[in-house]
Every structure is written in structure tokens, then in C-alpha cells.
Amino acid sequence: MATEFLSPKSDLIFKRVVMYLPKMVTEQIGAGADYSKIQRVISIIITDYTINSDNFKYHNKYSLADATGVQFTDILEINTLELSKLPENEDGTSLWAWDEMEWDIELSKQFQGCHCYANRSNT
Helix, strand or coil: CECCCECCCCCCHHHHHHHHHHHHHHCCCCCCCCHHHCCCEEEEEEECCCCCCCCCCCEEEEEEECCCCCEEEEEEEEEEEEHHHCCCCCCCCCCCCHHHCCHHHHHHHHCCCCCCCCCCECC
16 A cells, blocks of 8 residues: 655646556565565545546546456555545445544554555655
8 A cells, every 4th residue: 555645736646656556566576576475556545636527426446457347457456535525415435434434543454564655745
């Protein structure tokens, strides 16, 4: 899992994710190593602004798939949570009440052993 805090709003967020995600895979093993040791890499992007104006969903999950949705691999995954799109009223999803969750506790349970790629960026 990649953790990076960007401030202020960055239009380069997609390019940054495309750069960092594969790097996190290649850093796991060296040349000639056992590919079965590669672990899944998940990027979670939480913004207080809209990054994808093409849809209304506040949570989007991206993976490597063909045009019909058949997944190539589950090694790489990108999740976006756009708080600017969060509905005012509960929509029946567990994500809706995200701000009431104890994220530090929940994430540490869910992603034990994950690598924090970057803590802060001033760009």
C-alpha cells in the first residue's frame, strides 16, 4: 500500500500513482528472483476534491483489465475516495461513514506489514 500526502491539490496525481505503483512491485524482488514472492500493491487515494469528473461515484476501484472487465492480474490496485462527492445522506455503503471510523486502527489491522512509500510531499 502506498501512502502519500499531497498538499495542495495536484493535477499530477494520476502520473504519480502510475510512477510509484509499479516501482513498489519491482522493489520487492531482484532480477532472477522467484516471481511468486511478489505481493499485491494497493494504492489508496483520499482527496477532499474531485479527481475524476467523468463519474459521480465517490469510491472508484481500478485494476488491470481488458475493455470487457476481464482482469489481467490483481497485483496492482488503485482505490480513490473523493470526499467532495460524498452524499449528504447515508447511501447504505460502509464507506459513507468513513469519517466516523477509526482509520488508523482499521487500516493498521487491514494492512499490517504494508510499506509506507512516502509520508509527505510539499508539491
